[in-house]
Amino acid sequence: MTAAARSAPLAGPESGRVSLPPDPVAPDALQGIPRQRTNPARWQGEGWPAFVAALEAGGVEVLEDLASRGIFATDAGGTAYGMPHGVVIARSAEQIAELMREAQRHGVPVTVRGGGLTTEGESVAFGGVLLDMTGMSRLLAVDTAALTARLQAGMFWSSLAEALRRHGMDYLSAPLNLTSSVGGTLGVGGIDVNSARFGCSADQALALQVVTPKGEIFECSDSERPELFRRVILGYGQFGVITEVTLRIRPYTQLSMRYFFYDSLRTAIEDLQYLDREQASDYSGILTMMDRAINLLVAFDTDEKEAAFERLHRGRLRGRGEIGFALRMLAYYALRPWRTGEALYLYRRKRAVFPEFQRSEHMRGGKMHDRTVVFSRAVWKHWGSRQMVIPDLSTSAEKFVEAVERGNAVCRKYFRHYTLYCVGIRLNEAHRSHYEMSCIPPDARGIAYGCEFEPMIEGATFSRDTLQSFKNEIYDIGVALGGSYYRFGGMMKGYIRRVFGDALVERHRAMKREADPAMILNRDVIF
Secondary structure, three states: OOOOHHHOOOHHHHHHHHOOOOOOOOOOOOOOOOOOOOOOOOOOOOOOHHHHHHHHHOOOOOOOOOOHHHOOOOOOOOOOEOOEEEEOOOOOOOHHHHHHHHHHHHHOOEEOOOOOOOOOOOOOOOOOOOEEEOOOOOOOOEEEOOOOOEOOOOEHHHHHHHHHHHEEEOOOOOOOOOOOHHHHHHHOOOOOHHOOOOOOOOHHHHEEEEOOOOOOEEEOOOOOOOHHHHHHOOOOOOOOEEEEEEEEEEOOOOOEEEEEOOOOOHHHHHHHHHHHHHHOOOOOEEEEEEOOOOEEEEOOHHHHHHHHHHHHOOHHHHEEEEHHHHHHHHHHOOOOOHHHHHHHHHHHHHHHHHHOOOOHHHHEOOOEEOHHHHHHHHHHOOOOOOOOOOEEEEEHHHHHHHHHHHHHHHHHOOOEEEEEEEEEEOOOOOHHHOOOOOOOOOOOOOOEEEEEEEOOOOOOOOOOHHHHHHHHHHHHHHHOOOEEEOOOHHHHHHHHHHHHHHHHHHHHHHHHHHHHHOOOOOOOOOO
């Protein structure tokens, strides 16, 4: 024993306390922070060789080399890490059905992954097999008369938009980040600046081809096997693997965008909700730089709609133009020189972000021609990083201002820089059964609202406890207001019962047990 070790205080009956050296891994870790959920226990591989042999006998290739498995070690969040025992690249519904049948028989967990844009480890495999859906990424058919498209579920929204445009068509509602897969999005909802008009992405699905956890292949819709359809849509991947989708589509249009600037979250949200109630625009949403520079985005598919907005609604908005807002900010910071650093950050951020929405190669006659590239690139370039922590809240329209203001206060408490993203979600009341135990708040009628709270990590290092504490406080607001979340799975699994109550969760758990006796499909995401 070294002299230093001999001199270190030790626990014992004499002292009644323990003295430990500082934690070299997380020196800023907070003590006593309740983690609602950490990573699940790793599946230890019982029966893996027999499982692989059975799959290979059925013509299903399993990639077990380290390079293939390591690609999927984490998700977009970058806070959860795991490693599958093997990877299967999706090729057909029949191949996936064979995989699911053998997984049930051998008790092997199956984690399904599309774009990997989860942030709480939902698409990270902690052992077992990872099913990579990007192997099924083709547009199968387009019906321009019926305004429908049939596609494979591993297709990214950006690829779908590009393929549809060749037919003069476009999607209706997709997630903001179009590098997510269609199938994965339908399992969680999907919201964008046109959701206040069209609803969430899941509302656009007319029919699905689904491989059940038992390895059966079914077509389902609201009229054919409706119970399966209701469980798979907005079902967080618990009741089946979506392999093909029939979506509503629409004719392609270019986009005319306007921006209105605010320094009050409440005023901006009230104006956003006014626009949505009046259906005054085709697209609307709020994107902030902290709570000091708030941008209300308003956009139009047609000149007629824009002219009607100018005539009937423009005068009701309390936001300023860019020059007027800049002068107001200049006056504000001139009286607060101690906040010069914040002012410089906002200015640099504006200069970096706004050109992304007006790049000449994506504009035609002053209108945005290729918003799919613009939005996805802007998201990753200016918000993506090694870690992405994006807790969110979804509430009824009446509770939304309070939810955002309380969430904003939490952001200010933990981070110097952050952004909020707020949009409306038009609800299809005929789909009320789809929304059960989902991101749609149970008390919302007509329209709901969602807000993402995203710290600007910007290369900084935060302990897991700090990030968990931040997320807990955001999620606690949802519990208090009776709202819901898009990301309540994975590491935030512990909030599910607090939000929906034991009775609803147990009813869905029983349905899951019936559909998936071995509980192997996307285990530990929800159940």
